[in-house]
Amino acid sequence: MSAKIRIVMADDHELFRDGFAGMFINSQEIEVVDMAPNGRFLLALVEKYRPDVVLTDIQMGPVNGFEVTREIVKYYPGIPVIALSMFGDSINILGMLQAGACGYLVKNARKETVIEAIRAASRGEKYYCQTASSQISELIAKGHYSPDQEANS
Numbered sequence: 001m002s003a004k005i006r007i008v009m010a011d012d013h014e015l016f017r018d019g020f021a022g023m024f025i026n027s028q029e030i031e032v033v034d035m036a037p038n039g040r041f042l043l044a045l046v047e048k049y050r051p052d053v054v055l056t057d058i059q060m061g062p063v064n065g066f067e068v069t070r071e072i073v074k075y076y077p078g079i080p081v082i083a084l085s086m087f088g089d090s091i092n093i094l095g096m097l098q099a100g101a102c103g104y105l106v107k108n109a110r111k112e113t114v115i116e117a118i119r120a121a122s123r124g125e126k127y128y129c130q131t132a133s134s135q136i137s138e139l140i141a142k143g144h145y146s147p148d149q150e151a152n153s
Contacts, residue, residue, distance in 0.1 A: 004031040005122045008051045009084065010042035010068065011035070012060035016107070020055075023111055030118055039063030039071075046072055046079060053121045055105075058085040058092055066099045073100030080121040088131035090139055097136070104132035 007030060011017050017035045024030045033049045036042040040063045042056060054072060058065035069081045082103035083096040093104050102125070103117045109129050120127035128136060140146065 004029060005053060005118055006031050006033045006049065006051045007053045007055060007118060008032075008034050008036065008042065008045045008049055009055040010037070010039060010045075010060065010065075011057040011084070012037055013057075016057075023114070030115065039065065039068030042068050043071055046076055050076070051079060053118050054079055054081045055084045055118075056081060058083055058087065058096065066095050069096060069099035069101050080124070082117055082121055082127070088129075088135065090135045093132050093135045094139060103127040105129045106131050 004027070009017065009020060009032065011020070014037070017037070021032045021035060024032050033051055034045050036045050038060045039056065042054070043063070045051075046054060056065045056068055065083060065085070069083070072079055072081050080102040081100065082105060083092075083101045084105050084107060085092055086107045088106045096104055102121050105114060105117055106129055113129055117127040117129070
């Protein structure tokens with residue numbers, strides 16, 4: 001078997017972090033290396049572990065998901081970032097895409113969806129849950145987003 005996909009994640013809710021980590025406790029494929037309560041700590045974990053994939057909440061302080069994603073993309077361009085949010089609206093999705101996220105999941109996503117997103121990101125591919133895909137299609141149709149746009153650094 002090949003090496004596990006090493007991930008770090010950030011969310012400001014301890015209960016969510018613990019539940020998320022619990023999904024992978026017996027995984028032969030994915031390892032949750034560490035978790036952070038906010039973007040500031042997430043940046044330190046990315047520096048320390050250089051994970052294969054990062055998952056981050058959007059609305060947390062003192063450094064939110066938009067800011068931390070821009071920093072990771074700028075300083076660690078080989079590490080893909082997936083947004084993990086309770087919000088599936090176009091403003092948050094567009095903001096994370098513009099920050100450089102390669103994927104977007106809403107927190108009510110099924111475990112299989114989360115796993116597939118992590119796999120895709122580790123292969124250098126983009127992955128959007130159904131809610132995000134619908135919003136992105138609408139943004140493209142209205143001319144508010146182009147998949148060819150570069151991430152804002």
